[in-house]
Amino acid sequence: MVYEAQLGHPGGDFSSADLLASLYFGVLRFDPKVPNDPRRDRFVMSKGHCTGAFYSALAGAGFFSEDLLDTYMQPMSRLNGHPNRNYLPGVETNTGPLGHGLPVAVGIAIAGQIDGADFRTFVLTGDGEQQEGSNWEAGLTAGHRRLENLTMIIDRNRLQQGARTEDTAGLDPLDDKWRAFGWQVEIIDGHDCQQIYDVLSASPKGRGKPLCVIANTVKGKGVSFMNDNVAWHHGVPNQEQYEQAMRELV
Amino acid sequence: MPSGYFDCRDSFSHTLEALAEADERIVTVVSDSVGSSKLVNFGKRFPRRQINVGIAEQTVVAVGAGLANGGKVPFVSAASCFLTGRALEQIKADIAYSNVNVKLIGQSSGIAYGELGPTHHSIEDMAWLRLLTNLTIIVPADPWQTEAAIRAAAAHDGPVFVRVSRMPVPALERTNPRFEIGKAETLVEGEDLTIIANGTMVHRAVAAARGLAVEGISARVVNMATMAPLDEAAILASAATGAIVTVEEHNVRGGLGGAVAEFVSTHHPVPMRILGFDGFQPTGTVESLMELAGLTVEGITRAARQVLLKKVQ
Numbered sequence: 127m128v129y130e131a132q133l134g135h136p137g138g139d140f141s142s143a144d145l146l147a148s149l150y151f152g153v154l155r156f157d158p159k160v161p162n163d164p165r166r167d168r169f170v171m172s173k174g175h176c177t178g179a180f181y182s183a184l185a186g187a188g189f190f191s192e193d194l195l196d197t198y199m200q201p202m203s204r205l206n207g208h209p210n211r212n213y214l215p216g217v218e219t220n221t222g223p224l225g226h227g228l229p230v231a232v233g234i235a236i237a238g239q240i241d242g243a244d245f246r247t248f249v250l251t252g253d254g255e256q257q258e259g260s261n262w263e264a265g266l267t268a269g270h271r272r273l274e275n276l277t278m279i280i281d282r283n284r285l286q287q288g289a290r291t292e293d294t295a296g297l298d299p300l301d302d303k304w305r306a307f308g309w310q311v312e313i314i315d316g317h318d319c320q321q322i323y324d325v326l327s328a329s330p331k332g333r334g335k336p337l338c339v340i341a342n343t344v345k346g347k348g349v350s351f352m353n354d355n356v357a358w359h360h361g362v363p364n365q366e367q368y369e370q371a372m373r374e375l376v
Numbered sequence: 377m378p379s380g381y382f383d384c385r386d387s388f389s390h391t392l393e394a395l396a397e398a399d400e401r402i403v404t405v406v407s408d409s410v411g412s413s414k415l416v417n418f419g420k421r422f423p424r425r426q427i428n429v430g431i432a433e434q435t436v437v438a439v440g441a442g443l444a445n446g447g448k449v450p451f452v453s454a455a456s457c458f459l460t461g462r463a464l465e466q467i468k469a470d471i472a473y474s475n476v477n478v479k480l481i482g483q484s485s486g487i488a489y490g491e492l493g494p495t496h497h498s499i500e501d502m503a504w505l506r507l508l509t510n511l512t513i514i515v516p517a518d519p520w521q522t523e524a525a526i527r528a529a530a531a532h533d534g535p536v537f538v539r540v541s542r543m544p545v546p547a548l549e550r551t552n553p554r555f556e557i558g559k560a561e562t563l564v565e566g567e568d569l570t571i572i573a574n575g576t577m578v579h580r581a582v583a584a585a586r587g588l589a590v591e592g593i594s595a596r597v598v599n600m601a602t603m604a605p606l607d608e609a610a611i612l613a614s615a616a617t618g619a620i621v622t623v624e625e626h627n628v629r630g631g632l633g634g635a636v637a638e639f640v641s642t643h644h645p646v647p648m649r650i651l652g653f654d655g656f657q658p659t660g661t662v663e664s665l666m667e668l669a670g671l672t673v674e675g676i677t678r679a680a681r682q683v684l685l686k687k688v689q
């Protein structure tokens with residue numbers, strides 16, 4: 127998709143691919159034919175720049191035809207560079223500016239709490255994205271209100287746009303920070319689908335706290351020359367790199 | 377980039393490095409926006425004078441205010457969409473209302489992020505900012521004017537916002553290259569109407585005026601590089617031609633067109649056409665979105681002919 131569009135954020139697409147696959151093909155309860163079913167589990171893609179992975183998951187899950195993926199970022203396409211809920215079923219809220227997903231997810235979770243509803247709310251953020259203060263404001267409210275129906279997954283690939291997170295505005299110890307905000311924290315390997323499934327599908331009933339899953343991942347996972355390489359935050363492979371990447375991925 | 381075209385971010389960073397050599401107080405403040413601001417080299421040359429606060433636009437602006445308080449001359453640089461949208465209250469309270477010596481550089485403004493969509497388009501920024509008392513706003517049109525704007529911003533004691541584009545633009549031809557905050561420049565003389573443009577639209581306005589001249593229409597082109605304070609004398613002189621077309625890489629509401637309309641409607645009403653983007657834009661390349669909005673030489677030419685039909689003879 128990125129190669130065809132000649133645009134995109136492949137590094138963060140690949141670091142979150144296993145998380146998205148586990149969510150859409152195991153954890154989340156939804157019916158793509160009734161995308162607005164009030165009982166659906168909600169998923170908010172806060173790292174909205176990673177639409178390559180997100181749109182692939184939505185198409186694979188049946189929200190729209192995989193043919194549509196060929197129009198990624200083409201003029202007048204419904205597959206905008208960042209997701210738009212008015213263009214596509216399965217998108218809960220428009221993202222792109224970082225640090226918006228968690229506060230919106232907190233609102234969804236509070237609505238569910240008020241109604242005693244059964245659905246769960248998941249949000250996926252980048253790790254650099256955690257530097258936005260809005261996450262911590264929303265995190266306080268979520269902890270305060272004991273939103274056990276809320277799960278935040280952090281794609282902890284340790285890279286942001288221009289450098290390593292720990293060389294920019296360090297986040298560690300990220301787990302202690304979220305614990306201090308009243309969250310339960312689990313640390314997993316974000317490329318181990320069994321671990322992802324187990325931690326996300328465990329019943330939240332009685333937990334009494336929101337859940338933060340720190341998923342250790344590798345930016346550019348699966349493609350040797352993108353692996354843990356900040357240069358591939360955004361970027362487009364040339365033809366040779368594209369062919370190599372496709373060989374390595376299958 | 378087509379030959380003869382320039383990315384004005386380069387003029388910004390080269391000029392700032394030169395200024396920083398001479399003035400130790402100058403620091404850059406960024407929010408994971410080093411590369412997109414073209415400040416990698418600045419960081420290498422002056423590592424202690426580049427503060428990267430991470431992805432935190434509200435903080436990057438407020439830290440700028442604090443640095444100014446501590447005697448620094450901060451250039452806060454980030455993508456215009458986030459710098460203005462996310463940190464609007466910091467810009468209002470900490471910078472403009474507090475009236476502190478901070479320079480805000482809104483990078484990759486306008487529609488430059490085409491396919492990334494409305495969250496990344498910065499076509500509301502002028503409407504948000506131009507109401508803020510004390511804040512000088514400059515929208516340079518080419519590499520020379522970008523350099524001049526950065527120098528003027530550094531020399532000005534007070535808050536300045538400079539709107540920088542990543543869209544390649546040609547260097548404009550000038551008989552008398554001079555830049556002064558608050559002074560518009562007339563690039564083409566004309567009598568029948570005036571095209572007032574700024575930023576990346578100026579070279580298109582000049583091309584439209586050249587084409588109109590062939591049709592026998594004499595169109596003046598005014599480059600309104602300072603959005604605030606407005607050059608009211610230049611607008612009055614434009615109104616005296618009897619018709620005005622404004623052209624901006626911005627929403628049609630609240631920007632250059634709005635500013636000019638506010639002034640002429642109360643001082644010297646004339647028929648106007650305002651060219652820009654009408655609301656959130658669909659997915660598309662920069663050029664396809666420009667065409668959709670009529671922000672092309674043809675679009676400007678058409679608008680000029682239309683406004684002339686309305687002109688009171």
Ligand SMILES: Cc1ncc(C[n+]2csc(CCOP(=O)(O)OP(=O)(O)O)c2C)c(N)n1
Nearest residue numbers: 138222223224252253254255285286287408
């Ligand atoms: C508010 C805001 N500021 C800046 C950006 C520009 N931006 C897009 S992605 C990115 C880096 C994100 O890093 P991270 O959250 O770690 O994502 P990942 O590594 O998963 O790609 C930045 C700074 C943005 N989209 N939104």
Ligand SMILES: [Mg+2]
Nearest residue numbers: 253254283285
């Ligand atoms: Mg990251």
